[in-house]
Amino acid sequence: MTSPVSMVKAASPQVAHHHFSQRLSLETDCSDVFASSEPGIKDFILVDVRGERAFAAGHVPGAINLPYREIDQDRLAEFPEGSLFIVYCAGPHCNGANKAAVRLAALGRPVKEMIGGVTGWLDEGFSLVTNEQPKLAAAN
Numbered sequence: 001m002t003s004p005v006s007m008v009k010a011a012s013p014q015v016a017h018h019h020f021s022q023r024l025s026l027e028t029d030c031s032d033v034f035a036s037s038e039p040g041i042k043d044f045i046l047v048d049v050r051g052e053r054a055f056a057a058g059h060v061p062g063a064i065n066l067p068y069r070e071i072d073q074d075r076l077a078e079f080p081e082g083s084l085f086i087v088y089c090a091g092p093h094c095n096g097a098n099k100a101a102v103r104l105a106a107l108g109r110p111v112k113e114m115i116g117g118v119t120g121w122l123d124e125g126f127s128l129v130t131n132e133q134p135k136l137a138a139a140n
Contacts, residue, residue, distance in 0.1 A: 025112075026101075027113050027114075027115045028086060030115075030123075033046065033114050042062065044083070045083050045084070046086050046114075047065075047066050047085055047087045048066070048089075049071075049097055050065075050067065050096060052065060054090070056130070057130065059129060060114075060129075061129045066100075068099045068100035068103060076104075076109060083109065084110045084111070084112065085104050085109055085111045085112075086112050086114050087113055088114040088117040088118065089117045091117040091118055092117070098113065
């Protein structure tokens with residue numbers, strides 16, 4: 001008897017290696033972001049792409065607030081070219097991080113998604129900060 005899991009044959013190890021390597025080049029997880037928040041280690045810009053009220057209610061420590069609809073070349077001008085952006089939104093039920101990643105990539109910026117978003121962060125047992133962080137200044 002064949003289980004539903006093995007009804008479809010698994011990919012070859014070579015195909016699986018390529019697939020999962022590609023995913024790691026596009027995603028990071030909450031635990032890795034947390035581990036990278038030690039002083040002197042953070043080599044990326046963590047971006048909460050939710051709206052200002054959601055950000056103020058609780059966000060990942062060290063994140064800036066840049067809603068995905070506001071991502072454009074002018075807003076990115078203050079960041080050095082080549083800066084790696086890590087984007088997140090509310091959680092798996094939200095596609096704001098995907099929309100932000102599309103915009104950042106279209107503007108020529110390296111980007112990864114922090115999978116799980118706020119939901120994943122909390123599931124890992126990490127705390128949010130609720131003190132309002134400064135929002136990026138509007139372009140003149």
